[in-house]
Amino acid sequence: MFKTSQSYPILFLLILLISGCKEKSASTDPKMEEMKLTQKALEIHKRVLTLDTHSDTPLRMIEPGFDMAERHDPRETGSKVDYPRMIEGDLDAIFFAAFVSQDIRDDDGNTRAKDLCLQMIDSIVASTQKNSNIVGLALNPEDAYTMEKAGKRAIYIGIENGYPIGEDLSNVELYFDRGVRYITLVHSANNDLADSATDPNGPEHGGISAFGSAVVQEMNRLGIMVDVSHGNDSVFYDAISMSKAPIIASHSNARSITDHQRNMTDEMLGLMAKNGGVVQLTMLANYLREAPPNKKLDSALATLRGNMKPIEDMTLEERNAMRRSTQELNERYPDPPATVKHVADHIDHIVKVAGIDHVGIGCDFDGGGGIEGVFDVSEVMNITIELVRRGYTEEEIRKIWGGNLIRVFKEVQAVAKRIQSEEKS
Ligand SMILES: [Zn+2]
Structure with a gap:
């Protein structure tokens, strides 16, 4: 998966890599193909609204x-x-x-x-x-x-x-x-x-x-x-x-x-x-x-929610604590991604x-x-x-x-x- 906080340097690197590998049989190299595809996609992503x-x-x-x-x-x-x-x-x-x-x-x-x-x-x-x-x-x-x-x-x-x-x-x-x-x-x-x-x-x-x-x-x-x-x-x-x-x-x-x-x-x-x-x-x-039923997660989330006040009545600390608890439960009882x-x-x-x-x-x-x-x-x-x-x-x-x-x-x-x-x- 492409991940970026600095897409421009990565794009530049991709271009360098691709141009440097032209002589080799790039079309059969899956890594090279993937880089080319990513570069093409990022350019399209940039151009379209x-x-x-x-x-x-x-x-x-x-x-x-x-x-x-x-x-x-x-x-x-x-x-x-x-x-x-x-x-x-x-x-x-x-x-x-x-x-x-x-x-x-x-x-x-x-x-x-x-x-x-x-x-x-x-x-x-x-x-x-x-x-x-x-x-x-x-x-x-x-x-x-x-x-x-x-x-x-x-x-x-x-x-x-x-x-x-x-x-x-x-x-x-x-x-x-x-x-x-x-x-x-x-x-x-x-x-x-x-x-x-x-x-x-x-x-x-x-x-x-x-x-x-x-x-x-x-x-x-x-x-x-x-x-x-x-x-x-x-x-x-x-x-x-x-x-x-x-x-x-x-x-x-x-x-x-x-x-x-x-x-x-x-x-x-x-x-x-x-x-x-x-x-x-x-x-x-x-x-x-x-996703198959995840009863453990459902019941843990239900218990968490049962003890919560409505989100609009929560303080910032309470909201963050609620989000952390939810995240923890999702990690403890994960669904298939x-x-x-x-x-x-x-x-x-x-x-x-x-x-x-x-x-x-x-x-x-x-x-x-x-x-x-x-x-x-x-x-x-x-x-x-x-x-x-x-x-x-x-x-x-x-x-x-x-x-x-x-x-x-x-x-x-x-x-x-x-x-x-x-x-x-
Ligand atoms: Zn909605």
Whole structure:
């Protein structure tokens, strides 16, 4: 696996090695072939726009003392994304999701959710202002390319879980005005908008609720992408039929490769292609490969969680202690690793079923994402290396790494423009 905190000297070394070995029969030397492949992949990775649609890093940003301009050790701190590591991994653009976990659905709960969501959005904006020499706040599809040319990382904002909309439709426009460009309708439990794929009590609305449908229409009107990740299957079918614009799954995989309810069936993948939308592959181990039951780990984690207060009520020390304990348990009772090969297997499958125009990447770093070889954002080039190994062309990799998502984003904005001009006339 390629690992770097200094990719340029390594690239230089590779070029030297390869040019020095030209006389020998390089084509039959597997080590030399591997170096050539890595070099080719790194060059492609550098040239294409690399965009990750899902990162829960705002959870870290609101922690007192957490500095996005500092490099963090992922194994020491659990942190998977900061600006130095985005530069190391040559990730050009990212959607930071303001994530609020599902809680009580009443006025108090809705108000608390909205406050926390706005606090996260503010922290994203503040971080881009504080680090304006290396990153910028991105609001439109073209911004990613403009900033890439200017040598800056593009920071987009999403919301994971429609819970902070509460029961007030006008909040959708409020979030849009703050820079939000996608909303994941629901998270791990049902909310007022939609049913979750993982609610222990099962579905409640039969997909998207009447209020959720109004939210989808409002998102279409404003130009916010509708994200169906975390929704149950009915939410997907409802969103596809309700939305006037293509939809996205910001972090979901293929169910026929890994049977998980958060992943998408072949029928859904086919419909996604017809819809013109995109499925963004995620680096969550359990969505990437089947693992035998791990009762020891499950019960140890359940005990740990049972003794914990909600993460938003924890002090920084408590959060770090919780992360260390979780890491220790994962190491004591390890699952078989998920690797970049699993990622490429899912990509191969989605390309086969839906086509090359309907797949992308949404790693879910800082939300549980991170696998062997793509443990944090500094290692995302390993996805490109595996894609090159499997014969994907530069143009195909360009689509996967951001081109497809940007196409959908543009279409979503074009639909909003049409709706708004129809309203005026
Ligand atoms: Zn998620």
